[in-house]
Amino acid sequence: MSPMLPLAILLQSTTPAPPPAPATPPETRATDGDILVTARRREESAQDVPIAISVIGGEALTQAGAFNVNRLQQLQPALQFYSSNPRNTAINIRGLGAPFGLTNDGIEQGVGFYLDGVYVGRVGASTFDFVDVERVEVLRGPQGTLYGKNTTAGAINISTRKPSFTPEFRGEVSVGNYDYLQLKASASAPIATDRLAVRLSTSLSSRKGTVLNVRTGDDLHRLENYSVRGQLLWKASDALELQLTGDFNLQNPKCCVQFYARVGATQRPLNRQYAALAAAFGYTPPSFDPFDRVTDLDAELNSRQEIGGASLTANWDVGPATLTSVTAWRYWDWLPANDRDFIGLSITTVSQNPSQQKQVSQELRIASNGSNTLDYTAGIFLFHQTIDTQGSQVQGAAASRYLLNPGNVAPGSSGCATATTAACNPAVLNGLTSRNTISFDNTSFAVFGKLNWQIAPGLRLNPGLRLNYDRKSGSYVAVVTNGAGSTTLSADQLGVLAPQSYAPEFSDWNVSGDVTLSYDVQPDIHLYATYARTFKSGGINLSGLPLNAANTGVDLTTQTVKPERVNHYEVGAKMQFLDRRVTLNLAGFWTDIDDYQATVNNGQLTVIRGYLANAGKVRSRGFEWDASYRPSARLRLYSSGAYTDATYVKFVNAPCPPELSGGNPALNGATPAPAGTPGLSPLVCDISGQWLPGISRWSLSFGGEVNLPARALGGAGEFYLGYDGSYRSKFSSNPSRSLYTDIDGYALSNVRAGYRDTARGLNAFAWVRNVFDKQYFELLSTQSGPTGLIVGQPGDPRTYGFTLAKSF
Template sequence: MIARAILIGGALSAIAASPAIAQDAAPVPTETESAQDAAPVSADTDTLQDATVPEGSPSSVGTGADEGSDIVVTARRRSETAQDVPIAISVVGGEHIDNTGSFNVGRLQQLTPTLQFYSSNPRNTAVNIRGIGVPFGLTNDGIEQGVGIYVDDVYYSRVASATFDFLDVAQIEVLRGPQGTLYGKNTTAGAINITTRQPTFDFEARGEVSFGNLGFRQVKGAVSGPLSSNVAARVAFSGTNRRGTIYNVTTDKWINAQDNIGVRGQLLWEPSSVIDVSLAADFSRQNPECCGTVFVRTGLTQRSLARQYDALAEAQNYQVVSTDPFDRKTDIDASLNAGNELGGLALRANWDVGPGKLTSVTAWRYWDWKPENDRDFTGLPITTKSMNPSQHEQWTQEFRFSGDSGRLDYVVGLFGFHQKVRTQGVQEQGPAASRWLLSGDLANDPSVLNGLTAENDIRLDNTSAALFGQLSFRVTDAFTIQPGVRINYDQKDGSYDSVVTNGDGQLVTFGSTDPRIVAQRGVLAPQQFQVDYSDWNVSYDLTASYRFAPTLLAYATYAKSFKSGGVNLNGVPADSTGNPILAAATVKPEAVNHYEAGLKSEFFGRRAIANLAFFRTDIRDYQALVTNGQLGVLRGYLANAEKVRTQGVEIDFSIRPTERFNAYVNGAYTDAKYVRFVDAPCPPELSGGTTAAPGQAPSPPGTPGGISAANCDISGQRLPGVSKWASSFGAEANLPATLLGRAGQVYFGYDGSLRSNFSSNPTPSDYTWVDGYSLHHFRAGFRADRAFNVFAWVRNAFGKDYFEQLQVPSGNTGLIVGNPGDPRTYGATVQVEF
C-alpha cells in the first residue's frame, strides 16, 4: 500500500504541476533532448551518436572532427560533456549500435571491455562490470543486482531485460564503479544508463531493414512528430528473427533461435518553457525454442568409476550425437522454451523552478518468464521436466532536484521501490534417473525415481527507500570536490515451499525410513520455510578533480558503498531431521570500499582523446554460492564469501585526424579474485566421493571412488567470468562518392574485440576454463547524409569457434556442456531517415 501511494502521489504531483504555466510559452528541449542534440558520439568508445559528427564516425570520445562535437552525457543527472565528468564512463551512440549489430547487452560487451555478460537463458543472466555485480552460476530472486540498468531514468530490477533488443536507442552510457549517490537504486559495480530517442516537434521518420544468413531478419522503425503546438508523439518498433545455431537431432529442429519483438510509444507535453511531461509505454516479447547446450567434454570426478559419465552412458547404451561441440549438434530430449515478456508505463516530469530542476519519475513494470529446460543436458530421460515460470511486478517513484548556484552544483533525490515476485517451479525425473543418480541395487530399478516430482511455490516481496545526494563544489576554477551520501532502507519478505511426490503418488517426507523414500528425498527434498530481512545502510563517496589544462582533467574517488542483503529463495540446507537451517536463509549485505584515480585528456586539436583509469574495489561478505561444512550439510546455497577484490587499469583512446578517418582502442586489465573464501563449493574434479571425516585428507583431483572435502578453500583464485585482459578496437574510413545521382560517401568499417581466458564455474575448475578469443566484424557501404545508408556486414568474419559459457551439470558425473558463440554471420542493411 505504501509503495502504491508513493507511485500515485508522484504521478499526481507531476500532472498537477503542469497547468500552472501558460500553455502558449515557447517549448524548450528536455534534458534528454538537449543531450541528444549536442552529443553525437561516444565517450570512451568512440561511438557515433546522433548529431553533429560527420557521417560515418563509428565511435569514441568526441571523435574530434570539429570543435563542436563534444559528447554530452547525463551520468551525473545533468547535461555535461563526457570529458568533464570525473567518472570512468563509456558511451556508445545509437548509430554505432545500429551499424555494428550490437542490438542487445550481450553484443554491447564487445564494445566495452570491462562489461561482462553471461546468459544460459534470460533468467540465468549475469551482467557484471569489472568482474562484480551478481553471483555467477546461481539465480536467486532474493538478492539484488550490482549493475543497475536504467532506461530513461527508470530502474529495471530484472537483469533478464538485458537480453532484449535495444529499442530506438539514442545513447548508452556504461558507468564503472559505485553510483549509489547519483541513482535511485544502489549500484555497487556500476550502471548502464540507456537513453531512447524522444518525441520531436519536427516530423521525422526512420526505418531499417536487415537480412542475412541463418534466416536473419530484422526490422526497425520509428515515427515522431507534433500532435499540437505543445504535444509531440513518438512510436518505435523492432523485430528480430534468426534461425537457431544448434541443431537438435531429437526434434529435428534448430534451437537457440532469436524471436524478438518490441514496441515503444511516447507522448511529450510541453505546456510552457519551464515544464515538460512525458508518458512512455513499452512492450517486448521473446518466444524462441531455447536454450540448449552441446556436449563439450568429460573429466574425472571422485565418484566411483562405475558412476561417472562414460560408464553410465555405456550402461544405458547412450552415445552423444557429437563429441565436437562446434558441430553444433545436440540430442536433448526435454521440451525447450524461453518465453519472456516485459513491459511497463513511465510518467516523467521536469519542472524548472528557478534555482534548479525538479524531476519526478513514476513507473510500473512487469516481467513474465515462461521457461522449459532440459536440466540433464543429455538425450536420456533423466530429468524430463524442469521449469520455473515467474511473474514479476515493480513500482518505482523517484523525486530528484538538481541545480547550480555559483560554484555549487547539486543533486538530491528520494527513491521508493516495491517489487513482487511469484515463481511456480516444477522438476520431474524420468525412467533413466535411477541409473544416473542412485547407487547400489536401487540404481537398477527405474521405478524408484521415475515420476519423482517437486513442485515449488516461491514468493518475494521487496521494498526499499533511499535518500541520496551529491554536491559538486568548485573550490577554484581548476579544483573541484564532490561529496555524496546515501541513506537506504531495505525490507525483503520471502517464502519457499517445495512439495515432493514420487511416481506412486506418495508424499516424500523426512519422517519415512523406507529405503526408496530415503533415496528419493536425496534427489528431490521437500522443504518449507519463511524468511524476512530488513536493514538500514549508509554509504558515501568523495571525488576530487583538478583541471591542469582546458583539455586535461585528473580525478580521484573513494566510495564506501554496499549491496543490500537478501534472502535465499532456492532452498537452504537442512539438518539431519530435514528441518531447514534458517541461519542460512538470510544473506548479509556486501560492504564495498572503492578507490579510483583517472586522467581525461584531449589533444591534437581535440581530434584525439586518451582516458586512463586505475581502480580497486574491496568487498567484504561477497554474496556467492557456498557449501558450508560447519552446518553439517553439502547443499550449495547463497551466502557470503569473506572477501573479494577487483583491481586494474583501463585505457580508452580515439582519434579522428580527418573527417575521412577515425579509430579507437579501449583496453582493460582486471585482476579479480577471492581474497578469502574458505567454504566454497569444490570443483567437479574434487567432488562426488565419500565426504572426508575430520582429520582425513581428501584424495587428489579426479580420483574415482576418492575422498572429497566438505568444502574447498579457493582463496586467491580468480572470480568467474573475468578475463584478465580485454580490449575493443576499430576504425572507419570514407571517401566522397556518388550513387544513383546522390552525393555521399563510400565507407569501410571494422570493429574487433579480444579477451583472455576466464573461468566459467563459480569455483575455478580445470574442466571449465574458457580459452581466450578474438572476434572481428566488418562493414562496407554507401551513405548520403543521414537520409540513406546501405551496407553489407559480416560478424565473426574469420569464423572463430568459441564458447560464451561452460556449465557443470549437477550430479558430479564429470559431464561438461557449453554454449557456443555465434558462428560467422553476414548480411546487408538498408537505413532511411526522413
C-alpha cells in the same frame, strides 16, 4: 574510466547529420565534438564528468550490430554479460555485480540497469532488443549517490529518442544468413499543436537457430523478438515538460541450450562417472565436438518472456533548479522449459521456474541549473517489487540408474540384470516431482545527494551521501511426490528431491557515501580521484536450503546473506590533444568487498541448484583506457581496454570444483584423494587467491573506419569500410575455478562496407560478424552429480548480411 567513447566519437565524426529532425537531438551534443550525457542527472560533456563512463550512440550500435546488452559487451571491455537463459542472466562490471550461477530471486543486482531513467529490477528483463536508442551510457564503479537504486558495481543507462516537434521517420531493414531478418521503424510528429508530440517505435528480429536438435529436428538458439514503444511529450509550458512512455516486448525463442562439451574426472567411483553411466545405457551424444552444433535433448525447451511497462516523467524548471519526477510500473513474465540433464536420456524431464515480476517505483529529484561555484543533485527513491515463481522438477525413467548408486557392477554393464538395488528399478525415481512455490516481496527506500563544489578555479570537490533501507521477505515451499502421487517418500527419493518449507526475512538500514576530487589541468585535461564506501543489500535464499548437519531438515541459518561492504578507490585522467582529434582517457581502480555474496553448493550429490552465502573477501583491481584518433574526416580509429585482477582474497569454505567432488566426505581429518581420483572428497575448499568467475584479465575492443567521398545514386555521399574487433583472455566459468571449466581466450572480428548519403538520410552496408568463424564458448557448466560431464553454450558462428537504413 573514460567517456572516451570511442564509438560515440566515431559516430559523430563519420555519420553526417541528416536533415533537422532525424539528426541526433541537439540536447545530446555539445560543441567541438563533445557528447552530452546525463550520468550525473544533468546534461554535461562526458569529458568533464569525473566518472569512468563510456557512451555509444544509437547509430554506432546499428553499425556494430549491437542490438542488445549481450552484443554490447563486445564494445565495452569492462562489461560482462552471461546468460544461460533470460532468467539466469548476470550483468557485471569489472567482474562485480551478481554471483555467477543460477539466479536466486532473493538478492540484489550490483549493476543498475536503467531505461529512460527507470530502474529495471530484474536482470532478465534487460535482454530486450534496443529500439530507437539514442545512446547507451556505461558507468563503472559505485553510483549510489547519483541513482535511486543502489548500484555498487556500476550502471547501464539507456536513453531512447524523445518525441520530436518536427515530423521525422527512421526505418531499417537487415537480412542475413540463418534466415536473419530485423525490421526497425520509428516515427515522430507534433499533434495539432506545438505543445504535444508523439513518437512510435517498433522492432522485429527473427533468425533460425544455430544448434540442431537431431532428436526433434528443431533448430535451437533462434531469435523471435517483437517490440513496440510509444511516447507522448507535452510541453505544458516553457518550464514544464511531461513525458508518458509505454513499451511491450515479446520474445519467444527456442533457447537456451547447453550440451556436451567435454568430460573431466571427478572423485566419484568410476562406475558413477559419466563414461560408465553413458555406457550402461548404451548412450552416445550425437557429436563429441560441441562446434558441430548438434544435440539430442529430449525435454521441451522454451524461453518465452514478456517485458513491458509505463512511466511518467516530469521536468519542471523553477529557475535555479530543475525538479524531476519519475513514476513507473514495469512487469516481466517468464515462461521457460529446460532440459537440465543436458543429454538425450530421460533423467530430468522437467526443470523450470516460471516467474512473474511486478515493480513500481517513484523517484523525486532536484538538480541545480548550472552554478559555477556549487551544483547539487538530491533525490528520494521508493521501490517495491514482487516476484511469484512456480518451479517444478520431474525425474524420468532413466533417473534411478543415473542418479542412484547401484553398488559394484561389472565394467561396461548396466549392473542391473540381477541386482535388486533402487538404482535398478526405474519406478523408484520415475515421476518423482518437486513443485516449488516461491514468493518474494522487496521494498527499498533511499535519500541521496551529491555536491559539485568549485573550491578554486579548476579544482572541484564532489561529496555524496546516501541513506538506504531495504526490506525483503519471502516464502519457499517445495512439495515432493513420487510417481504414484504420494508424499510418503523413500530415503533414495528424499536424497534426490526433498520437501522444504521456510519463510526468510531481511531488513537493514545503511549509510554510504563517496567523495571525488577533480582538477582541470587545462581545458582539455582533467584529473580525478574517488573514494566510495557503499553497501550492496543483504538478501534471502529462495532456491532451497542445504540440509543441516544431522540431515534431519534444512539449515535455517542459511536463510539470509549479509550485505556486501564495498570500499572503492579510483584515479583517472581524461585528455584531448591536437584540437581534440586525439582523446585518451585512463582509469585505475581498486575495489575491496567484504562479505561477498557468492553461489555455493550444499554437497548433496544430486542437487541441481546452489544457494547463496557470504565469502570472506574479494578484490577487483586494474586499469582501463579509452582512446580515439581522428586525423581527418576520412579516418577514425579507436581502442579500449581493461586489465582486471579480480580474485577471492579470502574464501576458505567454498564449494569444491568437480575434480575435488563426488567422493565420500573426508571426515575427522581424513586425507582427501588427489584431484580427479576416486576416493574421499574434501568437505569444503579454500579458494583464496583464485579468480572470480566470468572475468578475463585482459579485455580489448578496437577498430575504426575509413571513408571516401563519392557521388552515387544521384546524390553526394561517401563509401566507407569499418572494422570492430574484440578480445578477451581466458576466464573461469565456475564459481570455484576448475581445470575443466576454464574458457580459453578468443578474439572476434566484425567488418562492414557500405555507402551513406547524409543529405538524403540513406545508409546501406554489408556486414560480416565473427569474420573468421571463431569457435568459442560463452559459458561452461557442470552436470549435477558430479558425473564429470561438462556442458557448454557456444557463441554465435559467422553471420553475414545487409542493412538498409533510411531517415527523413
